[in-house]
Amino acid sequence: MKQANSMHVTLQDVARQAGVSAKTVSRVVNNQGEISEDTRVRVQAVIEQLGYRPNYLARSLVSQRSHSLGVVTAGLEHHGPSHTLAGIEQESYKLGYSLLFSLLPEPDVPNIAPVLDNFVARRVDGIIWAVAEIQNNRAWIRPEVLVNLPPIVFLSMAPRAGLSIVAVDNRDGGMQAAQHLIDIGRKKVGMISGPLGWWEARERLAGGRQALEAAGVECSPSLVSEGDWSAASGARCMRQLLERRPDIDAIFAGNDQMALGALGVAHQLGRRIPEDIAVIGFDNIPESDSFWPPLSTIHHQLFEAGCISVNVLQKMIELRLHGRDHAPVLPTILTTSLIVRASTVSVSQLERN
Amino acid sequence: MKQANSMHVTLQDVARQAGVSAKTVSRVVNNQGEISEDTRVRVQAVIEQLGYRPNYLARSLVSQRSHSLGVVTAGLEHHGPSHTLAGIEQESYKLGYSLLFSLLPEPDVPNIAPVLDNFVARRVDGIIWAVAEIQNNRAWIRPEVLVNLPPIVFLSMAPRAGLSIVAVDNRDGGMQAAQHLIDIGRKKVGMISGPLGWWEARERLAGGRQALEAAGVECSPSLVSEGDWSAASGARCMRQLLERRPDIDAIFAGNDQMALGALGVAHQLGRRIPEDIAVIGFDNIPESDSFWPPLSTIHHQLFEAGCISVNVLQKMIELRLHGRDHAPVLPTILTTSLIVRASTVSVSQLERN
DNA sequence: TTGTAGGCGTTATCAA
DNA sequence: TTGATAACGCCTACAA
Secondary structure, three states: OOOOOOOOOOHHHHHHHHOOOHHHHHHHHHOOOOOOHHHHHHHHHHHHHHOOOOOHHHHHHHHOOOOEEEEEEEOOOOHHHHHHHHHHHHHHHHOOOEEEEEEEOOOOOOOOHHHHHHHHHOOOOEEEEEOOOEOOOOOOOOHHHHOOOOOEEEEOOOOOOOOEEEEEOHHHHHHHHHHHHHHOOOOOEEEEEOOOOEHHHHHHHHHHHHHHHHOOOOOOHHHEEEOOOOHHHHHHHHHHHHHHOOOOOEEEEOOHHHHHHHHHHHHHOOOOOOOOOEEEOOEOOHHHHHOOOOOEEEEOOHHHHHHHHHHHHHHHHHHHHOOOOOOOOOOEEEOOEEEOOOOOOOHHHHHHO | OOOOOOOOOOHHHHHHHHOOOHHHHHHHHHOOOOOOHHHHHHHHHHHHHHOOOOOHHHHHHHHOOOOEEEEEEEOOOOHHHHHHHHHHHHHHHHOOOEEEEEEEOOOOOOOOHHHHHHHHHOOOOEEEEEOOOEOOOOOOOOHHHHOOOOOEEEEOOOOOOOOEEEEEOHHHHHHHHHHHHHHOOOOOEEEEEOOOOEHHHHHHHHHHHHHHHHOOOOOOHHHEEEOOOOHHHHHHHHHHHHHHOOOOOEEEEOOHHHHHHHHHHHHHOOOOOOOOOEEEOOEOOHHHHHOOOOOEEEEOOHHHHHHHHHHHHHHHHHHHHOOOOOOOOOOEEEOOEEEOOOOOOOHHHHHHO
């Protein structure tokens, strides 16, 4: 007799009640194998009557697949990570995976072993590493570590042999931003970069530099200031830059928040935007359209990056299942696009187009 | 002989290699029971040599606890949900729970059964419902449904008998905001509310109304406009309000984004902030400090709400484990605080304090 | 201090 | 079309 205090009805309970074997019930539940319409209906009825809910833990134990993915991320309060996570979740759901979710307190946690161990212990089918590349926080990525892990996809890092990577083309985005400032005739472009420990910040800055140099526009250290992504730091950098170089006629900020801070300082000092100083950001956060004035910026597809990473991972999982491991992996690079608004081009000019 | 193609080393493998029983290895792994230092060291060595990783699925199967929590949320791109989720994650990690994560595509998905079924199938120990209360998207919360579910904590909804609820005091926050505008002598307060299908939006608006009425300040429908939380909608509402009531001398926006939109329109129309129009928001998003001018707003503790919800849930889980179910549950209501910045009080006045 | 037997809920294999 | 039996990896009870 089954224990009465058990909260959950089991396959066995259903089988007994329906007068069939456990395997038969299993077949009904999984819609698998040939079953007489007769018994299938009868079993189905008992399932509903008893309120049977399958136990995926047990199923995973025997099938050696958990149908779950581990996701590691950090800085959810920022625009990028949260949008990427949303994409990851949606695509995972579509493909029938559940998400096991780990949030690092800081992006450069020294010891990530516990997180990975937990994923392995719970037998996730794959892992998505969605933490920004900062300092040497990817030093743990070594062949001897990876070999004991399920398939992994890395988001936002420089291409690297043997790794599956999905990234936005930050460098090209930086080039587009600077090029736009050049195109509207600016000659003294100040750059407020993100923290240079971040790969993405370095890329955006490098892209900006590249465009300026190619156009023969000044690009000296006195025109660059390093922020920390926050609006407050953007304001700080803006003040510093204007002090050093009062002749600045344009600003390329590493993200929209810092651009917001720069705008505030410009207002405070009575500089007209865009007449005196043109400002462009990066990210195209929803609010940037409502800044004063509306902010020109670089749009990139974070949500899509999340979706793609899941699909790539899914393929890797399938490959491993079929024994064909270590198929050559190509990095996926997503392109960016320029959004022109009133912070770089006067309203009258915008309307003319 | 153990299959060679198995990716994972098992307890048995370790036991064989170490020349002990599986149970002994288990004891070492779980640090439980008395074991001679001798064997413990020997077993530990084999564990590391073989790279043994315990299988939590199997452990959960027998122990009837998964040490995982299911979290349902929506609208991660917004400030509130992402911060709450961060709090939930951090606290869960501290208490040794992993997070199973579900993101609803919209806050009012008609059929949430699949999400709950998945959680049950994976035998989560508890569930946190962190979806905003919108329209009747909580209609599914019925006793006959809840009884088949593990313990659940609900975030952000009106107190309701028999449910564990953690919520911010949006109404009091709304009162604080309006009271501040009254305190600085404003007589014509326009209100830009969030979408009125949202419980939180209604509460904030109701709080504002309550304060205005109590102070004998006008509070007519012509002074209220309904946005959708977005900055763009804030701008739209602001224009509408100023058209209807050119005499408006203050704005209470239901969140900081809409306040941002309102600020933009004010600039566009040449109204001085705060001299002509004082503006206050709600949420205290990080950027609000860098708006132009810096935004007065209502701060609330979303991260903490997440932490608390996990602790409440943990207690419920413990109770159920000890057979004492259905202990009386009290709603946890978090207080808000007023942040005064230059959008309601002139800079000179701010500095005087 | 250590080992044995049995079971957690499910699926795979092979017979019937 | 169905059913017995044996895993899956681990833990609890009870013995030794």
